[in-house]
Amino acid sequence: MMMxxxxxxxxxxxxxxxxxxxxxxxxxxxxxxxRNQTQRLRELEESGITRRSGRSATDLR
Incomplete structure (x- = not known):
């Protein structure tokens, strides 16, 4: 039906x-x-900086 x-x-x-x-x-x-923020987190973790939550960027997906 067309209005x-x-x-x-x-x-x-x-x-x-x-x-x-x-x-x-x-x-x-x-x-x-x-995607950009996830990549930034991976780069920071690879450089030795850890997250306070204890999760890694790869756990987000």
Whole structure:
């Protein structure tokens, strides 16, 4: 069943598309930051610095 959005259809569709794009960008940004932070932790552990929690960066996955 197709809904009629009336005269504001382009505004509604554009708004939903913009919101979806922002959410997708934020998800990608968080995923990249997670990988970067995990790599930093590995590098610090390899240099001899340990974490207070006692877990290693490889235990995070």
């Amino acid at each position: 009629s959005l009336g005269p504001y259809a382009s505004f509604i569709v554009t708004s939903y598309a913009a919101a979806a794009l922002v959410v997708a960008i934020l998800i990608g940004w968080i995923a990249l930051d997670y």
